[in-house]
Amino acid sequence: xxxxxxxxxxxxxxxxxxxxxxxxxxxxxxxxxxxxxxxxxxxxxxxxxxxxxxxxxxxxxxxxxxxxxxxxxxxxxxxxxxxxxxxxxxxxxxxxxxxxxx
Numbered sequence: 001x002x003x004x005x006x007x008x009x010x011x012x013x014x015x016x017x018x019x020x021x022x023x024x025x026x027x028x029x030x031x032x033x034x035x036x037x038x039x040x041x042x043x044x045x046x047x048x049x050x051x052x053x054x055x056x057x058x059x060x061x062x063x064x065x066x067x068x069x070x071x072x073x074x075x076x077x078x079x080x081x082x083x084x085x086x087x088x089x090x091x092x093x094x095x096x097x098x099x100x101x102x
Contacts, residue, residue: 001028004044005035011042018050029053032060040064049080057087 001018004011018028030051032044040063048054054077058070061084065073070086078084078096085095 002031002033004030004032004047005037005042006033015043015046015050018047022050022052027052029055031055032064034060035063038063040066048077051081052083054081054084055087056084057089061086 001007001014004014007014010017021028028051030047030053035042044064056064061077062068062070062073065076067073067076074084074086074094074096083095083097085093087093
């Protein structure tokens with residue numbers, strides 16, 4: 001799924017949708033894109049519990065985790081998301097897999 005915050009009509013149901021997808025054995029990936037309201041809430045944390053691959057850019061990772069330091073921002077979701085890949089623009093990308101994430 002992409003554009004989590006632009007999916008206003010679907011957003012409240014995303015955690016349940018992701019839960020069902022996991023239960024069916026599907027892999028769930030999420031690229032939030034930006035939150036135009038800059039609140040970074042609205043069910044995001046609950047939905048993230050069911051995500052297998054989280055793919056924000058650097059700014060989105062920091063906003064979503066509520067940390068300015070990128071390394072800390074990546075570690076927060078990596079505790080529950082098996083793979084976090086952060087897009088770094090012209091610098092490429094970085095990935096983090098936390099042992100035991102579920």
